[in-house]
Amino acid sequence: MKIWLDGKLVEQEEAKTSVFDHGTLYGDGIFEGIRFYNRRVFRLEDHMDRLFNCAHYLLLDMPYSKEELSKAVCETAAASGLDDGYIRLVVTRGIGNLGLNPFNCKRSCVYIIADKISLYDPAVYENGLSLITSSIRRNRPDTICPQVKSLNYLNNILAKVEAVRQGAAEALMLNDQGNVAECTGDNIFIVKDGTVYTPPVTDGALDGITRRVVLEICREQQIPAEEKTMNRFTVTCADECFLTGTAAECVPVTKLDSYELGSGKIGPVTARILARFQELTQHTGTEF
Incomplete structure (x- = not known):
C-alpha cells in the first residue's frame, strides 16, 4: 500500500511520524474521511473547504494549498489500485516538544491513506x-x-x-x-x-x-x-x-x-x- 506523506507517495512501512508530533501527544490536528466510487472522489471540494475551515479555526498552518491537496488525494486514490474506497486525510500540528504550546511546532505534518473501510455488517x-x-x-x-x-x-x-x-x-x-x-x-x-x-x-x-x-x-x-x-x-x-x-x-x-x-x-x-x-x-x- 502507498501512503502520501508530506509531498510524496511512500510504502506503508516507510510512512512514519515522530513520537514528538503533537497529533500523537495531544490529538492536536484535524482530518477528513473521503469516499471514492467508480474512480471518482465524491464531494472533494466540500471536504477540502471543511478541512481548511477547521485549520483556520485551530490556527493550524496548512503547508499545501487546496489544489495541491486535492491533487494528492486523487494521486493516492489512483495508487491504491481500487475503484471504490475510503480516504483518510490527516493534518497534525507537527513535531514539537513535550510542552503544550502548539506554536513550538515548526511545520504541520500531512498524510493521506486510501484503503477499504466497512463500519457495519453489510446486512x-x-x-x-x-x-x-x-x-x-x-x-x-x-x-x-x-x-x-x-x-x-x-x-x-x-x-x-x-x-x-x-x-x-x-x-x-x-x-x-x-x-x-x-x-x-x-x-x-x-x-x-x-x-x-x-x-x-x-x-x-x-x-x-x-x-x-x-x-x-x-x-x-x-x-x-x-x-x-x-x-x-x-x-x-x-x-x-x-x-x-x-x-x-x-x-x-x-x-x-x-x-x-x-x-x-x-x-x-x-x-x-x-x-x-x-x-x-x-x-x-x-x-x-
Whole structure:
C-alpha cells in the first residue's frame, strides 16, 4: 500500500511520524474521511473547504494549498489500485516538544491513506441498524466546537465502547440538555409524517458532508426537510430513521434500545433517499 506523506507517495512501512508530533501527544490536528466510487472522489471540494475551515479555526498552518491537496488525494486514490474506497486525510500540528504550546511546532505534518473501510455488517443496509442511547453526553458546543473534525475523538470513542459492550454497533449521543446531537460517527435523521428531520449543528452535530447531500436530495426530490431540535422521545416515535456519514454512507435504523422504530423495516422515504444517494456516488465526483 502507498501512503502520501508530506509531498510524496511512500510504502506503508516507510510512512512514519515522530513520537514528538503533537497529533500523537495531544490529538492536536484535524482530518477528513473521503469516499471514492467508480474512480471518482465524491464531494472533494466540500471536504477540502471543511478541512481548511477547521485549520483556520485551530490556527493550524496548512503547508499545501487546496489544489495541491486535492491533487494528492486523487494521486493516492489512483495508487491504491481500487475503484471504490475510503480516504483518510490527516493534518497534525507537527513535531514539537513535550510542552503544550502548539506554536513550538515548526511545520504541520500531512498524510493521506486510501484503503477499504466497512463500519457495519453489510446486512444492516438491508435490515436496519439497532442503536443504544449512550450515557456519554456529546461535548457542549460552547466548549468543544462540533464543527471541528479534530483528531481527539475521546468523547465519541467512549460512547462507541459503551455501544459495543452492550452488543450494539452504534450509539445515539445526547447533548448536555438531553437533546439529540448525533451518533458516534454519524449524523442522524428521522422521518415523521412524510417530513425529514435532523438536529441542527448548534445541538452538537457535525456539519457532515453526507448530511448536506441528503438535505440536497430532499430539496431535489421535493421531500419536506428541516433542522429541528429533537429528544429521545422524538426518535422513538419516528416513522423512519437513518444515519449518514462518509464512512457509514446512509444506514437505515430500525431499533433504538427496546423501541422498534416505525414498522421495524426500511421505510419508503429512507429507501428513496438511499437510492438517489447511491446514484449520485456512482455518477458524480472528481475523476482520477
